[in-house]
Amino acid sequence: MLQYILNKAFYACLTLFGVVTVIFFLFNVLPGDPAQMMLGQNEDSAQIAAVKAKYGFDKPILTQYLYYLNDLSPLSFHSHKSEDYTFLSKGKYTHKKLFAISNTTMVIKLPYLRESFTKQGKKVSQVIGETLPNTAILAISAITIAIIIGIALGIVSALYKDRWLDKTIQVLSTLGMSVPSFFSAILFAWIFGYILHKYTNLEMTGSLYELDDFGERMQIQWKNLILPAIVLGIRPLAVVIQLMRNSLLEVFNQDYIRTARAKGLTEFQIIRRHAVKNALNPVVTAISGWFASMLAGAVFVEYIFGWNGLGKEIVNALNTLDLPVIMGSVLVIALLFIIINIFVDVIYGWLDPKVKLE
Structure with a gap:
């Protein structure tokens, strides 16, 4: 394990060096x-x-x-x-x-990301520290929705293969994958934040922290998390449904599943004890990739809903040519991708003993 961690750390340093080089010269040659x-x-x-x-x-x-x-x-x-x-x-x-x-x-020393050009000498690390937690909360909420609902619907779809319920779920998941996030964000904000506002009590825009009615202190508005989390979770939800269904159908054809059925285990016991865990490998891959992408900013969703996260901050920095904020954000995103990939490799070893950490 120590050898594996050292190898990963070495390749992570090489990757970060390449990212630093590319983003520095890319953004410094922009008009x-x-x-x-x-x-x-x-x-x-x-x-x-x-x-x-x-x-x-x-x-x-x-x-x-x-x-x-x-x-x-x-x-x-x-x-x-x-x-x-x-x-x-x-x-x-x-x-x-x-x-x-x-x-x-x-x-x-600690790595220094320099100071923002447009925020009166504010450190980039402070800017990222203020916005990244909001993006993390949004991403975790969205991926949680995708995991829970996606795995459940994937199992249901596999159990009712080629029936009307399976076909309905497949149509909805295909639609969820094909609709762009920015269009879903506009649609959900308009329908649930404007047309149905008196029933949902949800706003079209809003961040996690907002001033109270007297403008005296910041307070948490959890209801502002609902719409962006749902919109951000739609596409990974659709992917999880498809992967879970297809992977579970493959597992159902394995010899050990037939043996379990021959022993008299119920379908629920087979799914819980044997099938689900062995069907999760492709789902874990998809979840890790989507979660890293969400932490990368979820730019369109954050900007449309006015969510003060890293994605919205990157857009503002691009508009004002705030190079230290842009480059610092990209470096943090690259580091998150690397950490998540290492974590996923460890999970693979737990899910499938045949996967060796070499």
Whole structure:
């Protein structure tokens, strides 16, 4: 297991290095001047030059890239006399000095994602820390709906194969997979948040935390979670239904299922003790992929429902060319994908003893 974890950690570092390289050069060659976006329409040449010097936009692209790697690396180098834009020269984070050579000190620290261009020097880690929990709550709620209802309907569909109930479930699941999330979000918001508002008491838009009626304090509005969670869970729900049905039908044809039936076990006992666990491997794969995608932002759903999550924050950052927020968010998303994939590999070993962690 230790060897497996070390191998995964090594490949994770290589993957993150590739992601860092791609997103840095991709977003730094985009048209548009971040300095002008930050200053608005009242900028002058002196102000633009000052902002470029502060954030290092006046340096060669390769130098900016090396500075960025230095900020992200847990082991970084800091020049005593340098007044560059990296966080160490400003004392933004606590760090531990390892050793010094001439004017350069090597320190160990947490990765630094820099500061937002548009939020008055607010750290990117703070921006992500404020929005990612909202996205996580939304994603967990949506995937929970998909798992519970999807597995149940998949089992029902397999038990009633080729009957009207099975065909009805298949039509609904196919429809759920084919309808885009943004269209479902608009439709649900209009129907349940506007037309049926007096019956559902649900709003078209709203986030998890909102000001109370007196505007004095923030309070949790759980009802605002209902519509976006349902909309976000529709497509993974449809996938889980299809995978669970097909996988369960394959398991039903196995020899050990016929043996269990010959022993006199009821259909419920066969499903609970033998069939479901062995049919879950493809479902786990789908769930892990969808959950990682949901944590990636669920951009359309969050933006349409006004849910203050990471997806909405990424859209706002793209509109204002807030490069540190965009790049930091993409890095966090990549890290989440890697962690979830490792976790899924461990679950495979539990579900199927034939799967070896090598």
